[in-house]
């Protein structure tokens with residue numbers, strides 16, 4: 001079986017490949033369909049953007065498509081960068097630039113007030129079916145110095161209390177047991193069969 005994950009993000013794609021391999025699925029991503037134009041994320045919620053990506057591409061290709069809209073929500077910043085996580089420091093800026101901007105915004109915020117969540121909304125779409133949406137979150141806090149080389153995005157700054165490590169210090173295997181993406185995917189798993197056979 002094959003599933004198309006509607007993402008251009010290499011970090012996300014790697015995690016999905018591992019997560020779906022356990023289920024016996026082969027993952028395709030937008031890299032396998034270079035002719036598909038980029039879907040502009042015009043929504044103001046994770047759910048809107050995930051549905052937009054999944055439904056637009058499912059309609060174009062007439063196949064089952066899963067989209068992930070995710071991001072970091074920092075309590076001291078009233079939930080920012082949120083849906084703007086990928087573009088926080090500006091369009092086409094690096095993960096390092098986004099991390100630097102985050103540290104700058106949190107300069108005067110003390111340790112106990114640096115709580116945050118990683119959020120993931122997954123949308124599953126197939127033309128002719130009502131789309132399915134699930135969400136997952138994981139709690140953490142934002143360090144003052146990046147630590148670790150694994151993962152992507154804000155992982156080096158996101159400290160997971162239960163592991164005593166940042167997301168970027170965890171192996172991909174460990175991240176995939178507890179991440180926002182893993183939590184959302186577990187929920188998807190529970191309703192998948194019912195949805196596909198509906």
Ligand code: ITT
Nearest residue numbers: 007008009068069070071072085086152153154155
């Ligand atoms: P696609 O839309 O092509 O999937 P994207 O990177 O633009 O790629 P999003 O709009 O969903 O995807 O933005 C997600 C951003 O949130 C991502 O670029 C990271 O900055 C951050 N993010 C999401 N999940 C993360 C994770 O597991 N670890 C670290 N940062 C993450």
